[in-house]
Amino acid sequence: MPAANVKAAVEVSAAVDKQVVSLNDYLTLTVYVSGDNANASNVQIPSLSNFSVSSSGRKTSISIINGRISSSMEYSYVLTPKYIGKTSIPPIGVSTGKEKFFTKEIEITVVAAKSSQSYQPAAQQNPITRSQAKNRPAKGTPLENLIFVKAETDKKTAYPGEQINLSFRFYTAVPIARNPEYIPPKLSNLFSEDLPPIRSGETVINGVKYYYSEIKSALFAINSGEAKVGSIAVTAQVQKEEDIDPFDPNFMQKFFSGFTNYEEVKLQTKPLNLDIQPLPENPPDDFSGAVGNFIVSREIDRKEVKKGEPVNLTLKINGKGNLKDISLPQLSSPDIKVYDSLSTHSLTKHDDIIGGEKKVTYIISFKEEGVKEIPPIKFSFFNIDTKKYETIETSPIKVKVLKGDDAKTYDFSQKPDGTGGIDIKGSDIKYLLNSSPSLSAKISSSINRLPVYFHLLFPAALFLAFMKNRSLYEKLKNPQFYAYKKAVSVFENAMKESQSIEDKDPSRSLSIIYDALMDYLSARTGENVYSLPIDKLLSLYSQKFKASEFTLNEIRSLLEQIEFLNYAPSGLNAQKVSEARQRALVLSEMIEKETGK
Amino acid sequence: MKKILLPVFLLFSALAAPALSADPGEDAYKKGDYKTAAEFYASKFQSGPYDYAAAYNYANCLYRLGDNAGALAYYMKAFNINPRNSHIFYNLNYLSIQTGAGLFPQDVPAFVYRIYFLLSMAEIKALAYAAFWFFCVFYALFLLGKKTGFSKTAALSSLALCILFSMLYILRTNSAFYNSAIINSRQARIMSGPGDDFKLIASAENAKPVKILSESGEWAEIGLLGKGVKGWIKAADLIRI
Numbered sequence: 097m098p099a100a101n102v103k104a105a106v107e108v109s110a111a112v113d114k115q116v117v118s119l120n121d122y123l124t125l126t127v128y129v130s131g132d133n134a135n136a137s138n139v140q141i142p143s144l145s146n147f148s149v150s151s152s153g154r155k156t157s158i159s160i161i162n163g164r165i166s167s168s169m170e171y172s173y174v175l176t177p178k179y180i181g182k183t184s185i186p187p188i189g190v191s192t193g194k195e196k197f198f199t200k201e202i203e204i205t206v207v208a209a210k211s212s213q214s215y216q217p218a219a220q221q222n223p224i225t226r227s228q229a230k231n232r233p234a235k236g237t238p239l240e241n242l243i244f245v246k247a248e249t250d251k252k253t254a255y256p257g258e259q260i261n262l263s264f265r266f267y268t269a270v271p272i273a274r275n276p277e278y279i280p281p282k283l284s285n286l287f288s289e290d291l292p293p294i295r296s297g298e299t300v301i302n303g304v305k306y307y308y309s310e311i312k313s314a315l316f317a318i319n320s321g322e323a324k325v326g327s328i329a330v331t332a333q334v335q336k337e338e339d340i341d342p343f344d345p346n347f348m349q350k351f352f353s354g355f356t357n358y359e360e361v362k363l364q365t366k367p368l369n370l371d372i373q374p375l376p377e378n379p380p381d382d383f384s385g386a387v388g389n390f391i392v393s394r395e396i397d398r399k400e401v402k403k404g405e406p407v408n409l410t411l412k413i414n415g416k417g418n419l420k421d422i423s424l425p426q427l428s429s430p431d432i433k434v435y436d437s438l439s440t441h442s443l444t445k446h447d448d449i450i451g452g453e454k455k456v457t458y459i460i461s462f463k464e465e466g467v468k469e470i471p472p473i474k475f476s477f478f479n480i481d482t483k484k485y486e487t488i489e490t491s492p493i494k495v496k497v498l499k500g501d502d503a504k505t506y507d508f509s510q511k512p513d514g515t516g517g518i519d520i521k522g523s524d525i526k527y528l529l530n531s532s533p534s535l536s537a538k539i540s541s542s543i544n545r546l547p548v549y550f551h552l553l554f555p556a557a558l559f560l561a562f563m564k565n566r567s568l569y570e571k572l573k574n575p576q577f578y579a580y581k582k583a584v585s586v587f588e589n590a591m592k593e594s595q596s597i598e599d600k601d602p603s604r605s606l607s608i609i610y611d612a613l614m615d616y617l618s619a620r621t622g623e624n625v626y627s628l629p630i631d632k633l634l635s636l637y638s639q640k641f642k643a644s645e646f647t648l649n650e651i652r653s654l655l656e657q658i659e660f661l662n663y664a665p666s667g668l669n670a671q672k673v674s675e676a677r678q679r680a681l682v683l684s685e686m687i688e689k690e691t692g693k
Numbered sequence: 694m695k696k697i698l699l700p701v702f703l704l705f706s707a708l709a710a711p712a713l714s715a716d717p718g719e720d721a722y723k724k725g726d727y728k729t730a731a732e733f734y735a736s737k738f739q740s741g742p743y744d745y746a747a748a749y750n751y752a753n754c755l756y757r758l759g760d761n762a763g764a765l766a767y768y769m770k771a772f773n774i775n776p777r778n779s780h781i782f783y784n785l786n787y788l789s790i791q792t793g794a795g796l797f798p799q800d801v802p803a804f805v806y807r808i809y810f811l812l813s814m815a816e817i818k819a820l821a822y823a824a825f826w827f828f829c830v831f832y833a834l835f836l837l838g839k840k841t842g843f844s845k846t847a848a849l850s851s852l853a854l855c856i857l858f859s860m861l862y863i864l865r866t867n868s869a870f871y872n873s874a875i876i877n878s879r880q881a882r883i884m885s886g887p888g889d890d891f892k893l894i895a896s897a898e899n900a901k902p903v904k905i906l907s908e909s910g911e912w913a914e915i916g917l918l919g920k921g922v923k924g925w926i927k928a929a930d931l932i933r934i
Contacts, residue, residue, distance in 0.1 A: 138894075280890075287882060287893050318882070384898075385879050421880050421896045525756055525787055526780045528719055529746040537743040537774045540819035551822060554829035561833035568838075 106131035108190045110199035112175075118207050122176045122293045127199065129190050130168035139171045140189040146206065147175040147185075148278065150290040150311075153452075155442035167440065174292035177206040233269045233304050239334070239361065241304070243268045247281075247328050247365035249315070255375055257387030257418060258480050259450055260315040261291070264328050264365065267299075267306040271335045278311060281365075282326035285372065289314045289418075291448050314450045316418050320374035329364040375478055380487050382425065386477035388417015388451070394473060394490040402498045403465050409458045411473050411490065416451035417480070419443065424456050425475045431468045432460045462497040469494050583619035587612050587684055594677055602673045603662075609677050610658045616684060617651075620691055630655050647686050654679050718750060727757040738767075745774035749781050756784075761792050762900040766875040766932035769796075769902075773870055773934065776810040792900040795919060796869050814865055821858035827851035869902045869918055874931035876901045883924035887912035894924045903931070 106129065113124045129137040141149055155170040175185075182205050187198040233242055250261040266276055280288075291312040299306055317323050375387075390413050397408045413422060419441045427434050441454040462468050472489035479486045571578040579586075590612030598605040617625045617633065621640050625633050633655075634648050658676055661668050718733035731754035738747035752767035768785040775781065786803070789796040797806050812820070831848035835841055865871060876897050884891040887909040895917070897903070903915040906923070913928045 282890050284889060287889070420893070421882075423880055423898050525753060525784045528716075528722060528750045528753055529778070529780055530716065530719070531746040531778075533741050533743040534745050534775045536816055537745070537813065540813070540815040541743065543819035543822055544815055546822075551825070554826045558829040558833045558836075561836040565836040565838075 106137075106195070106197060108197040108199055110185070110188050110202060112185070112202055112204065115203060116205045116207060117177055119177055119180055120296060122174050123204070125173045125175050125185065125202075127171040127173075127188055127190065128168065129171070129197075137169055138191045140191065141173065142186045142188060144175070144185065146178050146181075146183045148178065148294065150174050150176075150292045150294075153443040153445060174290075174294075176294045177204075180206050180208050182206075237269075237304075239270075242270045243272075243332065243334060243361055243363065245328065245330050245363045245365050247325070247368060249325070249368055249370065251370075253371040253373055254317055255373055255387060255478065255480070256317045256319055257385060257421070257478070258317065259388075259416075259418070260286075260317070260370065261448055262288070262313050262315050262325060262368075264311045264313075266309045266330055266332075266363075267301070268308070268332070268334075269304050269306045272332045276309075276330045276332035279329040279331075280313075281328045281367075283315070283324070284326070285318050285321065285323040286315045286325065286370075287318065289316075289443075289445075289450055291445055291450075312448055314445075314448070315370075316421075317370065317372040320372050323370040323372050325368040325370070327364040327367055329362065332361050332363070334359050334361050376483075376485070379478070379485050380476040382474055382487070383476040383478070383485060384423035386417065386422045386475070387480055388415055388419075388477060389479050389481050390415035390417060390475070390477055390488070392473070392475050392488050392490055394493065396470070396493055396495065399494070400496045400498065401462065403463070404461050406459050406461050407495070409460055409470060409493075411456040411458070411475075413454040413456070413475060414452070416449050417477070418450060419452050419454040422454055422477075425473050427458050427460070427470075427473055429469075429471050431464060432462055432470065434458055434460050462495065465497050465499055467494055468497050579619040580622070583616050584684070584688065586619075587616040590615075591677055591681060594673070598670045598673045598677075602668050602670050605670075605673045606658060606661055606668065606676065609673070609680055610655075610662070613654070613658075613680050613683075616687075620687060641691050643690055644686075647683070647690060650679070650683050650686065654683055718754075722750070722754065722757075727754045730754045731758065738770075743774060745771040745778065745781065748774065749778075749784070752784070756788065761788065762875050762877040762932060764788055765792060765794060765900050765902075766877075766934060769870055769873075769875070769934045772810070773813055773815075776813050777807075782807070782810075788900075793898075794869075794875075794900060794902050796902060810870075812861075814862065814871060817858050817862045817865065821855055821862060824851045824855035824858055828855055869904075870934060872905050873918075874903050874905055874913070874915070874933045876903060876926070876930060877932045878930040881926055881930040883915070883917070883922065883926050884912075885924060887914070887925045891925065895922050897926075905931075905933070 109128045111126050111128070113126075117123045127139050129139070151171075151173055153172055155172075177183075182203065184204060185202040187201055190197045190199070245264065245266050247262065247264045250263070254260050262281075264278075266278075291314055295310040295312070297308060297310075299308055315323075315325070393412045393414070395410050395412075397410075401407050409427070411425065411427075413419065420443070424439055439454065439456045441452060443450060443452040445451075460470075470493040472492050474487055474489045476485060476487040478484075570581075590608055594605045594608040594612070597608075614626050617637070621636055623636065625636065628636065630652055634652060637643055637651070638648065654676065657679075661672060661676070718730045718737070721727070721730035721733065731751055734747050734751035734754060738744055738751055741747060748767045748771035752764045752771065755761075755767060756764035765785075765788050768781060768788060771778070771781045772785050782803075786797050788794070790799070797803070828848055828851035831844045831851055835844035835848055876899055879899055881897045881899075882893055883895040883897055885894050886892075897917060902918050903926070904918060906914040906916055908914070908928065909925075911928050912925045913931060914923070915926050915931070916923045
């Protein structure tokens with residue numbers, strides 16, 4: 097029956113106590129996790145549409161061998177079936193924090209109840225039989241009298257941490273399609289523990305016989321004051337106007353076979369208020385909130401040990417109360433050094449009382465040789481039976497400590513510099529400081545608070561430098577290509593410069609136009625055209641590009657005009673320079689078009 | 694003579710001034726009035742968030758008042774501002790051992806922590822930024838052909854420092870001092886979701902350090918350091934570092 101999955105140092109398996117279960121019964125699913133990280137495991141029960149799942153506790157066992165800690169966990173769940181038929185429990189995921197493991201699928205068969213006697217055990221206790229026809233509901237009875245829910249707590253006032261049992265009952269005197277859907281209540285200032293299994297039976301109220309299901313849970317208040325249990329909701333499907341006897345021996349088979357005319361009924365209980373009283377004043381100094389009734393015992397894995405060698409001292413706390421939330425009692429002694437403590441617990445729910453055992457394993461070592469005593473470990477709690485605080489303690493243990501192996505000592509408390517490992521006993525915190533606020537913290541904080549765009553200025557500057565560098569690189573690598581690429585922008589800039597001085601110095605302005613035009617043509621043809629006569633220049637241009645006659649004439653005309661103006665300065669004025677510049681600009685546009693730009 | 698005596702008198706007055714105006718928190722602390730001292734240092738720390746001494750002194754007062762969770766939290770705050778102060782490290786380590794917080798595992802020599810925590814997170818971040826700026830500036834100078842030998846060496850050194858500080862910062866985000874909190878409840882309940890209606894998955898003792906993973910309303914998702922336990926806890930049960 098067990099389904100196991102072995103991987104690495106963690107073993108995960110799941111098992112059920114029965115694979116064939118009747119509808120009115122339940123089965124217990126146990127998930128086993130063992131290995132190095134078992135105590136950190138998290139079982140993820142998948143969504144089970146055919147079962148109501150409630151946790152029935154967990155059990156931990158732990159072993160420490162040669163300093164290696166291994167543990168095993170048992171997680172128990174009670175599964176109550178909802179429908180008849182073959183179903184399965186899909187692989188259950190168990191996460192250990194680092195890895196995830198899965199159990200194998202388990203097949204389950206849910207069968208109909210064998211008889212009303214076996215299905216409804218309460219009927220055996222109460223001598224109510226089918227012949228008592230008067231207990232059947234009369235026709236026309238309102239639905240709210242045939243099916244209803246009730247919730248109550250076993251006490252209305254409690255202390256924080258004291259168990260309060262919440263009982264929820266679902267009553268029906270009419271057939272229902274399947275086990276109803278239960279929606280647990282919202283809890284305020286409370287937390288709960290399931291108290292499985294779901295109980296069922298028969299009862300007679302006001303002369304009408306009802307079948308009921310009961311779900312119990314244990315509540316624990318967190319703080320004093322008001323606590324509230326919200327509404328508990330149930331959704332059931334009830335057969336409409338069918339004259340079927342719910343106490344018929346074949347009642348359950350009829351539930352799930354022939355009914356077709358269903359009506360969904362939603363029911364909910366009224367919220368319950370609880371008065372949580374504060375715990376009495378003046379608790380013991382070491383009281384950490386444990387409420388219940390406990391006993392303590394201790395054991396040690398050996399009574400003869402070398403100095404500095406680790407020893408496992410286990411404290412056991414047994415009794416009733418919420419053991420999960422009990423704080424670990426402190427262990428301190430000048431003779432021993434406590435390295436770590438591990439705590440495990442196993443919960444029991446006998447007679448609906450939460451209890452069990454909590455084990456605390458202290459890993460300790462002795463600082464000196466000789467016969468040493470582990471002092472009693474004190475544990476204080478509020479005794480819920482006597483309503484008084486109690487402090488109980490373990491008996492002391494004598495241990496013979498032999499000379500240790502220096503290389504294996506774990507005690508760092510005797511470091512000469514006094515700042516390394518710290519021996520708690522006999523020391524105290526250091527005195528007050530009288531320093532000024534940290535300047536480095538102020539500066540760091542100022543830098544860290546600078547807006548993002550400020551930090552982006554630096555990469556932006558780097559990018560600009562990179563672009564400039566690329567430009568210089570291209571210029572050095574291929575000056576002609578660089579000049580070709582830059583020709584237009586250089587020409588346009590020169591034209592602007594020429595325009596800016598044409599009124600003041602038309603001659604200089606004209607020279608700039610001439611130089612710019614020659615530079616532009618040099619860049620475009622890839623040769624220095626300054627020294628060429630106009631005819632040769634035009635011939636060179638024609639060879640390089642498919643130049644139109646108009647362009648060639650325009651180049652010739654413009655160059656001749658500039659030369660004429662240059663050699664006849666008396667006729668030179670701003671207007672003529674401006675005309676020359678306009679022609680040069682138009683010409684450059686034509687050349688750009690012809691040279692493919 | 695009067696001309697000589699006046700400056701001497703003023704000098705002595707100035708030197709004596711700090712001694713005369715004693716710290717009222719320290720006075721109260723000396724008298725054992727830790728509550729008054731705590732109020733003074735709390736207010737001082739609130740007005741000067743870089744005053745690690747105020748945080749440390751406040752933690753000392755809380756420790757004397759028996760509030761280990763509060764003391765641990767404020768020692769951690771002081772340590773985050775100035776991790777090089779030996780008093781802060783000593784008291785933090787001391788309380789970490791006492792409460793079982795396990796901030797500095799005792800099988801690792803103390804000097805390792807002193808090196809690892811030489812700089813605060815804020816300082817590491819600021820240095821990473823500064824190294825990045827220097828890298829950009831020096832590399833830009835190198836690209837522009839200014840003092841190329843020096844610029845190249847400085848740019849590469851800055852880049853190496855930037856990477857080093859960034860990695861150290863990322864590494865330190867995993868420490869117990871970053872985005873963390875201290876449990877300030879006798880027995881805090883850790884739920885599977887952000888609400889009282891979720892399943893109780895664990896409980897944690899007072900003064901345990903936790904990592905804050907996310908937040909939802911009045912609840913915070915936390916991870917118990919070194920325990921592999923993750924869950925939701927009421928934000929009111931935490932003191933943020």
